[in-house]
Amino acid sequence: MSISVSDELQLFAQEIHRFLSPNILRDLARDVELLLMKKKRELSEYKAI
Template sequence: MSISVSDELQLFAQEIQSFLSPNTLRDLARDVGFVQRTSKI
């Protein structure tokens, strides 16, 4: 049984979300430069 990369990433994302709060994820994404801005205001 082989798992595609997409499926693997989906499982990984679900696991991260279960451990970290949305605010923590947003801050982490901003720190690594993945998200430039969170709103258009």
């Protein structure tokens, strides 16, 4: 029996929700967003050179 990627991600999300509070999840999401924005800015600055 093979499990789909979608099903695997759903199980992973359920485990995260079981162990982390909504506030911690929100903070993690914000940190990831800031990191992605920083990387995008660095890439655009590098391309400008």
